[in-house]
Amino acid sequence: MSNNNQFTRRSLLKTAGGIALVSGISAPAILRAQTAEVIRIGHLTPRTGFLGPLGEYAAMAADLAVEEINAAGGMMGRKVELLKEDSVNPQTASTKAERMIERDKVACIIGEISSASCLTIAQVASRTKTLYINTGGNSDALRGKDCQRYMFHVESQNSMYVKTVGRSFLRDGLVKGKKWYSLTADYSFGHDLLKVSKRFMEANGGQFVGDDLVPTDAADFSAYLLKIREAKPDLVAINLAGNQTTNFLKQYAEFGLTIPVGGFGFDTALAWAAGKGNFVGTWPVVWHHQLDTPGSKAFVAAFTKKYNKPPENQAWGDYIAIKIVAQTINELKSAESPKIIQHFEKGAKFDLLKTRPGYFRASDHQLMHEMYAVTALPADKIKNQWDIFASSPAVPGPNEDLEVIAATKEENSCTFPS
Amino acid sequence: MSAMLLAQQILNGLLDGVYYLLIALGLSLIFSLGGIVNLAHGAFYAIGAYLTLVLSPWLGFGGSFVAAPVAVAMLGIVIERTLFRRFYRSDPILSLLMTFGLAMVAEQALRMIFGAPPLSYSIPPWLRGQVAIGSFIYSFYRVVLLGIAATCIAGLWLLLQKTSFGRVVRAGVQNPDMVGALGISLQPYMSAVAALGIGLAGFAGVLLAPIYSIHPAMGQEIITPAFVVVVIGGLGSFWGVVAAALLVGLVKGVMVGIGYSAASTAAIYLLMLLVLLFRPRGLFGERITRFE
Numbered sequence: 030m031s032n033n034n035q036f037t038r039r040s041l042l043k044t045a046g047g048i049a050l051v052s053g054i055s056a057p058a059i060l061r062a063q064t065a066e067v068i069r070i071g072h073l074t075p076r077t078g079f080l081g082p083l084g085e086y087a088a089m090a091a092d093l094a095v096e097e098i099n100a101a102g103g104m105m106g107r108k109v110e111l112l113k114e115d116s117v118n119p120q121t122a123s124t125k126a127e128r129m130i131e132r133d134k135v136a137c138i139i140g141e142i143s144s145a146s147c148l149t150i151a152q153v154a155s156r157t158k159t160l161y162i163n164t165g166g167n168s169d170a171l172r173g174k175d176c177q178r179y180m181f182h183v184e185s186q187n188s189m190y191v192k193t194v195g196r197s198f199l200r201d202g203l204v205k206g207k208k209w210y211s212l213t214a215d216y217s218f219g220h221d222l223l224k225v226s227k228r229f230m231e232a233n234g235g236q237f238v239g240d241d242l243v244p245t246d247a248a249d250f251s252a253y254l255l256k257i258r259e260a261k262p263d264l265v266a267i268n269l270a271g272n273q274t275t276n277f278l279k280q281y282a283e284f285g286l287t288i289p290v291g292g293f294g295f296d297t298a299l300a301w302a303a304g305k306g307n308f309v310g311t312w313p314v315v316w317h318h319q320l321d322t323p324g325s326k327a328f329v330a331a332f333t334k335k336y337n338k339p340p341e342n343q344a345w346g347d348y349i350a351i352k353i354v355a356q357t358i359n360e361l362k363s364a365e366s367p368k369i370i371q372h373f374e375k376g377a378k379f380d381l382l383k384t385r386p387g388y389f390r391a392s393d394h395q396l397m398h399e400m401y402a403v404t405a406l407p408a409d410k411i412k413n414q415w416d417i418f419a420s421s422p423a424v425p426g427p428n429e430d431l432e433v434i435a436a437t438k439e440e441n442s443c444t445f446p447s
Numbered sequence: 448m449s450a451m452l453l454a455q456q457i458l459n460g461l462l463d464g465v466y467y468l469l470i471a472l473g474l475s476l477i478f479s480l481g482g483i484v485n486l487a488h489g490a491f492y493a494i495g496a497y498l499t500l501v502l503s504p505w506l507g508f509g510g511s512f513v514a515a516p517v518a519v520a521m522l523g524i525v526i527e528r529t530l531f532r533r534f535y536r537s538d539p540i541l542s543l544l545m546t547f548g549l550a551m552v553a554e555q556a557l558r559m560i561f562g563a564p565p566l567s568y569s570i571p572p573w574l575r576g577q578v579a580i581g582s583f584i585y586s587f588y589r590v591v592l593l594g595i596a597a598t599c600i601a602g603l604w605l606l607l608q609k610t611s612f613g614r615v616v617r618a619g620v621q622n623p624d625m626v627g628a629l630g631i632s633l634q635p636y637m638s639a640v641a642a643l644g645i646g647l648a649g650f651a652g653v654l655l656a657p658i659y660s661i662h663p664a665m666g667q668e669i670i671t672p673a674f675v676v677v678v679i680g681g682l683g684s685f686w687g688v689v690a691a692a693l694l695v696g697l698v699k700g701v702m703v704g705i706g707y708s709a710a711s712t713a714a715i716y717l718l719m720l721l722v723l724l725f726r727p728r729g730l731f732g733e734r735i736t737r738f739e
Binding site: 076077078079081082084085086215241242243244246247248249251252253255256258259272273275276279280282283284285298299301302303304305306307341414 | 449452455456459460462463466562563564565566567568569570575576577584585586588589657658659660661662664668669671699700703704706708709711712713
């Protein structure tokens with residue numbers, strides 16, 4: 030047996046040497062041989078435009094995750110290489126996804142913030158049978174009528190955002206018999222969020238006294254603020270995205286309005302930009318840097334050490350998505366998308382740096398996990414520029430099913446195209 | 448909607464339009480004298496806002512209120528001497544490409560230095576609060592802004608109309624060769640006009656930093672409406688730009704006020720289309736090469 034083995038090894042070496050000679054040690058062949066050793070992951074997220082500031086955090090966190098994975102031995106003993114690109118807009122996003130998959134042979138695509146771009150990337154992913162993990166697109170439609178077998182969602186769906194913060198509003202008596210005024214970003218994310226928040230209001234006995242669609246390039250909210258003051262609602266509900274949220278909060282404080290504010294679309298970077306004295310209200314968030322779990326503390330420490338500022342929620346999404354992929358590939362000893370998808374659909378559990386592990390729901394590929402509602406601190410209780418809010422305990426509570434905040438089948442059903 | 452609210456929206460729209468003016472006037476001024484279509488104008492607005500942020504801890508808002516626009520104006524002189532100067536009286540497409548590139552370089556530089564996430568900056572406590580004008584309650588800061596902007600406009604008009612500096616600039620706009628033949632070098636005037644126009648953009652950045660989100664691409668946000676204002680008013684017309692800025696603000700405010708907010712941006716482009724259909728050179732743009 031041992032002889033036989035030696036013989037095989039020797040002949041293998043000879044053959045390999047022969048092939049190297051025959052191919053003339055051509056540079057492209059060597060390059061190909063080397064790249065076969067690394068596992069590539071494609072990362073797409075907007076770096077420019079009104080979502081660019083959030084994309085920056087996504088990219089920073091993706092780098093950190095890959096660094097940590099490589100330091101711990103990579104995936105299946107192979108080094109991980111991250112290809113990062115600015116997805117710019119839905120058309121460019123799909124072109125870049127296609128190139129990453131077909132030319133660069135990435136194992137999967139991770140990222141995105143714009144729901145519209147998520148959709149075009151998912152179409153490429155389905156056609157090429159490549160795993161795509163959405164880390165920032167919130168629209169329920171992506172988990173409903175537009176759902177795709179090859180797309181999974183680390184980012185929470187709009188329903189989860191609305192139901193999470195909705196609990197705080199219910200507790201504070203701001204729903205039943207109350208009047209809301211909403212401002213909504215005029216694109217797919219905003220429309221979807223408005224639909225979901227209206228459903229929540231109708232189910233709980235409140236009503237909208239006004240809902241304005243705001244063009245995504247609007248920076249001045251004075252005209253809206255005058256209308257809100259005239260309408261005297263009980264709550265101002267904000268469904269804006271990107272820098273608009275910051276602009277709104279700064280001008281809300283400027284006009285001295287005191288009506289309670291809340292919102293369904295939120296990112297901590299936008300609250301930080303509004304700053305002390307301007308940031309008000311209660312908002313839902315998928316993760317924040319104050320979470321008191323060992324995993325989150327380690328992530329915040331590593332991120333802060335590398336970038337000199339704490340990570341915001343978008344950073345968590347991309348960090349965790351890459352960690353999930355690495356863990357799965359190492360466990361399965363395979364980087365093939367169909368196998369990974371099967372593993373996800375079977376309900377594999379993942380550490381999400383929160384108090385309990387999460388899993389992907391097989392029916393719509395949504396990550397089931399805890400969320401939080403954060404409330405702005407009064408100015409005199411703020412100690413630094415980052416810790417400007419206090420958090421609710423995890424939602425759902427420890428004795429509840431993780432699914433209670435997600436959209437039900439009746440609210441949003443997904444049938445995967447075969 | 449009540450008549451009172453409509454009146455408020457009209458007033459607010461007029462005030463809103465004034466902010467475009469500070470950007471649009473500089474844009475128009477630089478175009479008139481040198482024929483430079485300055486796509487980087489918004490970038491100087493962004494630089495003004497970031498400078499306020501950097502200087503405030505040392506100089507306070509009052510100090511950076513003076514220092515930041517002056518610094519941006521200095522930068523304007525450097526840009527004029529090194530870049531603009533090469534493109535006077537050449538095909539406008541060249542200066543357009545050059546300033547487009549300049550805008551991208553400036554935005555990326557801000558991104559590299561300050562990072563992409565928006566930064567926080569608030570109205571100083573002594574400028575916070577509300578004022579009541581009759582039963583119309585308004586932000587005190589915006590009333591102050593309005594006063595400052597009106598002063599700037601009046602000052603600029605006086606400078607161009609009533610001083611020898613203004614006379615040379617206006618003569619230079621109409622016939623640069625004749626000015627040269629009279630033995631007056633236009634070069635220092637060109638630098639001064641660039642400093643003035645770009646400094647105004649920087650000043651707008653200082654004024655709007657406390658109420659708008661500060662991020663590297665903020666210049667892009669403001670440049671589009673500013674161009675629309677200049678086109679509606681008529682390139683090179685001082686009062687055309689003033690009228691157009693007020694009109695644009697008014698249309699936006701009223702659209703939001705009457706419940707068509709989703710179309711408020713589209714309405715401005717529609718307004719531009721209508722104006723250009725009937726007056727292809729803008730509202731007051733019949734004397735296209737003159738700035739008066």
